[in-house]
Amino acid sequence: MADSRAALAQDARPAERLELRVPTSATYLPAVRAVAADLAIRMDFDLDSVEDLRLAADEACATLAQIALGDAELTVTFETTRTGLHVEAWVPTAEGTEVPRDGFGWAILATLVDVVDAHSSTQADVPAGSGSATPVGVITMDKYLPGQRPSDVAGGAEQNLSVAR
16 A cells, blocks of 8 residues: 555645544544544635545544544544645554444545545554554545646556455
8 A cells, every 4th residue: 555645745845734632422523524624625625625524534533433442532633735635543442453444434435535544553653642552443534635646746546445355
């Protein structure tokens, strides 16, 4: 799998990062949607793409909330560049827990963004993690501005979808 952040970071300025931590309760998930939409608007995404990002953030957070360990916090980082928005969301999970990549919710998520992936990791390997070996479930997403997809810019890769086998 290609690292989509490398394509996003190839512009002249460094990526700007915003970190958001919220309880996995349905009461607080709208805050993540609001931040995703606000950043998309500020980046001059068209209104359809803004709504796509809002819905994708909601679906990713709802998916992760289902596998979160107890009352663990959901951590979401947003990285903005001239080419698009990279979102990485994660929650602490029980050892061996996989992020679901099947079903209707995942299919919707995959259609809303340009690149999406889900995997297991540790807090040592995720942005804003504690550095510990605590397992986490991660969903990463990228939405490119029009004309900024790697295939548009460099004649590169097709859409990268990670699906369950």
